[in-house]
Amino acid sequence: xxxxxxxxxxxxxxxxxxxxxxxxxxxxxxxxxxxxxxxxxxxxxxxxxxxxxxxxxxxxxxxxxxxxxxxxxxxxxxxxxxxxxxxxxxxxxxxxxxxxxxxxxxxxxxxxxxxxxxxxxxxxxxxxxxxxxxxxxxxxxxxxxxxxxxxxxxxxxxxxxxxxxxxxxxxxxxxxxxxxxxxxxxxx
Numbered sequence: 001x002x003x004x005x006x007x008x009x010x011x012x013x014x015x016x017x018x019x020x021x022x023x024x025x026x027x028x029x030x031x032x033x034x035x036x037x038x039x040x041x042x043x044x045x046x047x048x049x050x051x052x053x054x055x056x057x058x059x060x061x062x063x064x065x066x067x068x069x070x071x072x073x074x075x076x077x078x079x080x081x082x083x084x085x086x087x088x089x090x091x092x093x094x095x096x097x098x099x100x101x102x103x104x105x106x107x108x109x110x111x112x113x114x115x116x117x118x119x120x121x122x123x124x125x126x127x128x129x130x131x132x133x134x135x136x137x138x139x140x141x142x143x144x145x146x147x148x149x150x151x152x153x154x155x156x157x158x159x160x161x162x163x164x165x166x167x168x169x170x171x172x173x174x175x176x177x178x179x180x181x182x183x184x185x186x187x188x
Contacts, residue, residue: 004043008050016057023061023068030058030070031095033158037076044085055090071095071118075157080104087115097156098142099123099130105138112145119143120156122173127166132173136180143181153178 001009019030032054034047051072058070072086073095079086080103086094095118098105108117119142121135143149154174159167 005046008046012050012053016053019054019057019068019070020061023058023064023066026066028067028069030068031073032071033073033075035075035157037078044082048085048089051089051091058092069093073118073157077101080107083107083113087113092116093118093152095152095154096120097124099156100125105142108145109138109141114147116150116152117142117146118152118154120154121177122155122170124155124157124159124170125161127162129166129169130173132176132180135173135177139177139181153181 015032022030054070058068061068069092071093072089072091075097079096080101093116096104097120099121119139121139122130139153143151155170159170
């Protein structure tokens with residue numbers, strides 16, 4: 001076993017224990033962030049193997065009557081090219097950065113997803129505010145391609161690198177896009 005595999009296994013065991021504790025404490029949604037892009041097919045396979053104990057922990061919690069959903073957040077470029085591998089992972093939801101990867105939007109808009117997705121359509125890197133009226137039709141197109149139209153809407157990643165005021169404005173954009181998609185009038 002390589003040192004990378006050993007580290008991945010150790011992290012997986014620690015995260016699985018944390019998921020168990022969170023589920024026992026009443027958490028219904030657990031998100032695991034992966035920010036390092038896997039290099040090559042072997043690393044994608046390692047990601048899948050390392051994620052399995054986390055899914056097992058969630059399933060064990062469910063058997064005990066806990067309601068817990070596991071989200072895998074991927075915040076690196078090139079996800080669109082590995083979309084088929086991603087949907088085969090044991091995550092309940094995939095959180096993806098659509099704002100940084102237009103090919104991902106094209107992939108899901110064309111073929112859909114068998115899993116619910118967190119649609120990260122607001123950039124977490126660029127401080128410029130997006131146009132909500134441009135985003136809403138894109139979000140509607142994606143939602144129609146998801147199981148039971150189930151999706152989460154948000155930023156493509158954490159907003160910690162942006163100035164606080166800008167981060168707040170980005171979060172407000174998420175709400176405005178949702179309101180437009182839901183057909184509620186939104187002031188300009």
